[in-house]
Amino acid sequence: MSMTGDPLKRPSVLLIEDEKGLAEEISAELQSLGYRVQHVDSVAEGFSAARAGSSAIMVVDRMLHGSDGLSMVEALREEGVKTPVLLISALSSVDDRIRGLKAGGDDYLTKPFAMAELAARVEALLRRLDDVRTTKLRAGGLEMDLIEQTVMRDGTLIELLPREFKLLEYFLRRPGRIVTRAMLLEGVWHYRFIPETNVVDVHIGNLRRKIDIAGAPPLIINIRGAGFMLHAGA
Amino acid sequence: MRAPEFLRSSALRLALAFAIAMTVASSLVFGLVYLRITAVSESRVRSILEDEAWKGANYSDEEIKNAVTQRLTRDLRHLDYVALFSESGTLLIGNVGKVTIPADGRSHFVSEAPRTDPGQKSEPAILVARLRPDGSLLMLGRNLDEVFTLRRTVLQALVGAIGPMLLMALAIGAFFARRESRRLIHIHDTIARIMRGDLQVRLPVRRRPDEIDRVSRDVNLMLDEIVRLLLQVKNVSDNIAHDLRTPLAVMCAKLERGLAGSDDHELRVATRQALSELDKAMMTITALLRISEVESALRSSGFKSIDLSAICADVFEFYEPLGKARSVAMVLDARSPVPTLGDGDLMREALANLIDNAVKFTPEGGTVTLSAAIEAGRPVVRVSDSGSGVAPGERDRIFERFYRTIRNDRVPGSGLGLSIAAAIAKLHDFELRVEDNRPGALFIMSGRGASAKAPP
Numbered sequence: 001m002s003m004t005g006d007p008l009k010r011p012s013v014l015l016i017e018d019e020k021g022l023a024e025e026i027s028a029e030l031q032s033l034g035y036r037v038q039h040v041d042s043v044a045e046g047f048s049a050a051r052a053g054s055s056a057i058m059v060v061d062r063m064l065h066g067s068d069g070l071s072m073v074e075a076l077r078e079e080g081v082k083t084p085v086l087l088i089s090a091l092s093s094v095d096d097r098i099r100g101l102k103a104g105g106d107d108y109l110t111k112p113f114a115m116a117e118l119a120a121r122v123e124a125l126l127r128r129l130d131d132v133r134t135t136k137l138r139a140g141g142l143e144m145d146l147i148e149q150t151v152m153r154d155g156t157l158i159e160l161l162p163r164e165f166k167l168l169e170y171f172l173r174r175p176g177r178i179v180t181r182a183m184l185l186e187g188v189w190h191y192r193f194i195p196e197t198n199v200v201d202v203h204i205g206n207l208r209r210k211i212d213i214a215g216a217p218p219l220i221i222n223i224r225g226a227g228f229m230l231h232a233g234a
Numbered sequence: 235m236r237a238p239e240f241l242r243s244s245a246l247r248l249a250l251a252f253a254i255a256m257t258v259a260s261s262l263v264f265g266l267v268y269l270r271i272t273a274v275s276e277s278r279v280r281s282i283l284e285d286e287a288w289k290g291a292n293y294s295d296e297e298i299k300n301a302v303t304q305r306l307t308r309d310l311r312h313l314d315y316v317a318l319f320s321e322s323g324t325l326l327i328g329n330v331g332k333v334t335i336p337a338d339g340r341s342h343f344v345s346e347a348p349r350t351d352p353g354q355k356s357e358p359a360i361l362v363a364r365l366r367p368d369g370s371l372l373m374l375g376r377n378l379d380e381v382f383t384l385r386r387t388v389l390q391a392l393v394g395a396i397g398p399m400l401l402m403a404l405a406i407g408a409f410f411a412r413r414e415s416r417r418l419i420h421i422h423d424t425i426a427r428i429m430r431g432d433l434q435v436r437l438p439v440r441r442r443p444d445e446i447d448r449v450s451r452d453v454n455l456m457l458d459e460i461v462r463l464l465l466q467v468k469n470v471s472d473n474i475a476h477d478l479r480t481p482l483a484v485m486c487a488k489l490e491r492g493l494a495g496s497d498d499h500e501l502r503v504a505t506r507q508a509l510s511e512l513d514k515a516m517m518t519i520t521a522l523l524r525i526s527e528v529e530s531a532l533r534s535s536g537f538k539s540i541d542l543s544a545i546c547a548d549v550f551e552f553y554e555p556l557g558k559a560r561s562v563a564m565v566l567d568a569r570s571p572v573p574t575l576g577d578g579d580l581m582r583e584a585l586a587n588l589i590d591n592a593v594k595f596t597p598e599g600g601t602v603t604l605s606a607a608i609e610a611g612r613p614v615v616r617v618s619d620s621g622s623g624v625a626p627g628e629r630d631r632i633f634e635r636f637y638r639t640i641r642n643d644r645v646p647g648s649g650l651g652l653s654i655a656a657a658i659a660k661l662h663d664f665e666l667r668v669e670d671n672r673p674g675a676l677f678i679m680s681g682r683g684a685s686a687k688a689p690p
Contacts, residue, residue: 095536112516112519112520163551163552189552191552191579191582191583191586192579192583193524193583193586194520195586195587195590196517196587196590196594196651197556197590197593197594199552199553199555199556199590202555202556202559203555205559206555225509
């Protein structure tokens with residue numbers, strides 16, 4: 001097992017997936033990011049592994065060998081298992097999604113998806129937002145005042161449109177974490193579809209022009225094939 | 235093989251029920267006639283007797299003796315009873331023995347009225363006794379033989395008729411039931427043929443349709459729709475095959491070329507290119523699934539009162555920076571609320587696809603306009619651009635899945651955005667069409683129904 005991080009520091013993921021190929025890829029992706037992955041391929045094994053409670057997050061396929069991953073999650077929630085669950089499914093309608101979240105899933109990913117998307121969402125679930133009551137968010141020389149609705153960079157006030165403010169807030173709340181385009185569409189615009197043109201990139205470009213200073217490294221960087229990340233240490 | 239099938243059928247049960255119902259009804263009628271006839275003839279006898287006794291009681295001795303004698307001589311059939319008793323109870327004249335009925339002048343039924351003639355047997359009769367002024371007793375009566383005979387005749391007729399009637403009812407019932415049963419068997423056979431895959435046959439519908447014909451007609455309409463959908467599915471799978479095979483073939487070629495070369499850098503480039511082809515294929519699949527999802531969704535439960543103006547403003551805000559980045563002027567005209575019933579998320583998606591399309595096809599310096607309004611009581615949304623427009627011959631087909639226009643080849647995307655918008659419009663009972671914007675294209679999405687009442 002090759003790991004880039006400290007195996008004890010990185011949390012363990014319980015993967016319940018019966019499609020061998022997909023399971024291998026998910027395991028490989030998560031392991032390459034330093035997670036420990038425990039893979040089982042049936043509801044029964046999933047139950048016992050989840051009850052053991054050693055994993056920090058579960059990735060559950062909604063359909064397992066014809067049985068229902070959703071009812072498993074539901075049953076676990078009733079037993080009081082609170083481990084966050086990322087559901088993956090071939091069913092993508094809004095109703096299916098809502099049913100998935102109602103059953104106790106914390107996030108829902110529709111096949112086919114990019115591995116980077118899965119990784120970003122696993123990370124987002126593991127690191128819940130810090131304190132939501134925070135009134136000030138900071139990154140590098142940037143400071144956002146949530147009460148005054150103002151943004152300062154190195155003491156200079158930056159004028160942002162309301163949506164740009166929301167977009168920046170989304171990044172500031174997730175410093176150093178990969179944020180995908182789909183996550184931004186959902187979290188900032190509440191869109192459940194991916195537009196054909198990359199409009200999100202245009203919005204990010206506009207935001208960057210306003211918050212970056214010439215000569216300094218950009219605050220928000222592109223992560224190839226995945227999305228964006230706010231440079232935590234910048 | 236039809237006969238046993240018929241015997242097992244509900245048609246037979248129907249025939250039996252019909253026969254029984256007929257029989258019960260006729261028996262009731264007969265019974266009523268029987269009761270009425272006997273009651274009427276008996277009551278007539280009673281009133282005549284009472285009347286005669288009343289008159290006779292007041293005759294003089296001479297008159298009554300004459301009358302009694304006359305009646306005795308005329309009574310050849312021994313139907314009449316007549317007698318005059320003295321005050322002490324001895325029979326003065328007549329043909330009845332002593333009977334104990336009250337001398338109240340009212341008719342009484344006597345089951346055995348005694349005859350004085352030794353050759354006569356006692357029979358049931360109705361008798362009236364009345365005291366005369368001198369203390370003697372006049373008794374008149376009539377044998378009930380006639381009434382009883384009538385009664386028997388009616389009863390025999392009833393019993394005799396029930397059998398044939400039952401048979402006839404059975405026959406009529408069976409005839410109709412069999413006819414219906416035959417129709418159903420025919421329908422059953424036709425459906426069996428359809429289920430075996432012969433989708434061209436249809437259920438028979440007569441010129442003057444009854445309930446079964448109406449159901450058959452509905453089934454036929456359903457079959458037409460199924461055939462249409464099957465064709466559509468076939469077309470779509472043909473198109474999917476085409477649209478996925480192309481990127482797959484490109485991918486294959488690129489990867490093979492990359493592997494065949496000895497240069498690692500070349501392989502990386504090839505892999506990256508293959509991945510972008512794969513992205514395209516995934517986008518196509520996602521869009522296709524999205525269309526069928528919307529098409530199979532039920533208009534209904536999720537629908538709420540939504541404001542198309544607000545949704546336009548929201549989508550406009552999302553796309554405005556894109557327009558600016560491409561030097562396309564963006565204009566929004568949605569000042570007053572346009573309420574309608576629908577799914578806000580889907581409507582947003584439809585409008586986003588229309589604007590996405592408009593911005594894509596508008597050259598630098600052009601204009602894209604988005605407007606929402608209530609026109610003639612109906613909600614209307616317009617998206618216009620100043621691009622190359624859509625040729626008249628293509629205007630209907632542009633919303634079809636995979637319809638290739640020259641437009642599509644120049645721009646990125648699955649080319650399915652308009653199909654998604656059309657599917658969403660249809661789900662909302664909106665019409666989506668494209669017109670000439672002189673220059674450019676004008677997409678009009680308008681509700682077929684009246685605009686919903688503004689939420690209170």
